Amino acid sequence: MPGLLVKFGDYPLHHGGVGAIRSLGRLGIPMYAITEDRHTPAAVSRYLTRAFPWPTTGVEDPAYLVEGLLRIGRRIGRPTVLIPTDEEAAVLIAEHQRELREADFGGFLFPPVAPALPRRLASKQGLHELCVEHGLTSPASVCPQSQEDVEKFAATARFPVVAKNREAFQRRQQPAVNGTTRINTPAGLLELARDWGERPGVILQEYLPREQAEDWVVHAYFDTDSAPLALFTGVKVRSWPPHAGMTAMAYVVDNPELADLAARFIKEIGFTGVIDLDLRFDRRDGQYKLLDFNPRMGAQFRLFESESGIDVVRAMHLHLTGRPVPEGEQRAGHRYVVENIDLPAYLAYRRSGYVTPHAPSRASGTELAWLAADDMLPVFIMLARFVRPGAKHLFQLWRTNRRGGTTTK
Known part of the structure; x- marks a missing residue:
């Protein structure tokens, strides 16, 4: 039974996808993958039966994404195991199980998880709440609902603190912060919070040195x-x-x-x-x-x-x-x-x-x-796509990481 790598968004240099193609492909399992284009490392793997170029952002209407998956399934033409590589794909599959499982080509196979659970687990706020409910330790966290909440937190919190986007999908739209951001002072927090609007979409956590x-x-x-x-x-x-x-x-x-x-x-x-x-x-x-x-x-x-x-x-x-x-x-x-x-x-x-x-x-x-x-092309395609934009991105991360006020993931 074939496998289909499901990804939404623009991140062509994803080594996990290449790893999944090789892991199952080496066993003789036909592997298919959704890719940004035909020139990604995953698309050129010798163990990939076929790439389906489909540029997405991850914020499309779910009905559009479900229909696109079903269209790909019909082109494969038989039941297929879905392998999501990002939260957007995992959440979409969980929330639209019936349409995907009962498709006319025989349907997709995937674990029958509770439909609402992956979205909650991918959410920083939802995960923290689950940890509290079940007694699992997580960093002390606060989810401010207003600028006033941020000001109150800044007045009493022990710094440094960490700010993260509250919901996993914010990174595809207008993220409040660029990944995990360490904030060293109350003044630094208040300055950063100016851009968060009246309802900050962040979670503030204790910093674990x-x-x-x-x-x-x-x-x-x-x-x-x-x-x-x-x-x-x-x-x-x-x-x-x-x-x-x-x-x-x-x-x-x-x-x-x-x-x-x-x-x-x-x-x-x-x-x-x-x-x-x-x-x-x-x-x-x-x-x-x-x-x-x-x-x-x-x-x-x-x-x-x-x-x-x-x-x-x-x-x-x-x-x-x-x-x-x-x-x-x-x-x-x-x-x-x-x-x-x-x-x-x-x-x-x-x-x-x-x-x-x-x-x-x-x-x-x-x-x-x-x-x-046994699969050399992906590394050369990675290098070709990585050298100029990748090196520039690494430099930007390095420079941001060395600033005094924040540390960005």
Whole structure:
């Protein structure tokens, strides 16, 4: 049964999509993908059966996006497993399950999650509320409803604080802040808030100092009973921008306590499907604090594979097509590197002197995000598209990251 990579928005250099195409394609599964155009790394992979160029922004009318998916499904012509790579795709699939599942070509296959749950999990406010409801620790947070609320917060809060867009989809429209923004002073907060309007679309959180914290990730696939069929834990060594962005290098590290915490939370909220969690371990109080819940495949999912050859995408495909998922321990000590962002991340971390205590001293193996001996074209297309605009973007992030007032993701 084929797989279809579903993405909405303009981000052609997505290594997670290439990883999913390779993971299933190497097993002989026909792979299809929605791409920005025919010249993206995913579109040129030798393991891709066909690309469907479809430029989108992620803010189109849901009916338009559903009809577009159905049109692609008819061109594939048989039942197909959907693999979302962003929150917009995961939410759309969850909220329009009947139309997508009962299509005339045999329909799409995807986990039968509660329709409203992915949108709530992708929301910073919704996630914080779920953490409070179920007793999972997350950073102390406030969602101001007015400028007056911001002023009251500024007068009493302990700085620095972190500001994030409250809803996941704001980044596609008019984001209040550019990703994760550290604000060092009350005056800095009030100045930034001038552009937020009368109803600020932000969540303000406590700042967890990097010197006292470690960044951990959990990737897993859960069945219809919210039981894990594949569950992996790892630690971030570097991210870009530093300490606030996407994974640049990470290691597989066995963490039974974290695995149990994640599994219990998923069971309590009743989620089914693939997850990508970001947590920060706060050494000051010894607690893991949930920062992000991505209700879909994470870009660095290929860091994790069990000894039986299972990653979360393979687990999902096996389960949705009615086959058992082989058990197996994760490959401890394995390393994942995203080549185009790890070099600037390495230089930034070397400058700061930060070292992740739980990172192994030596890797048992390395998975590169782009370079693969059996699939070389994606890395060349990545370099061609990355060199000029990508380098300019990295410089802008670096410059912003070094400003005194804010730190931007």
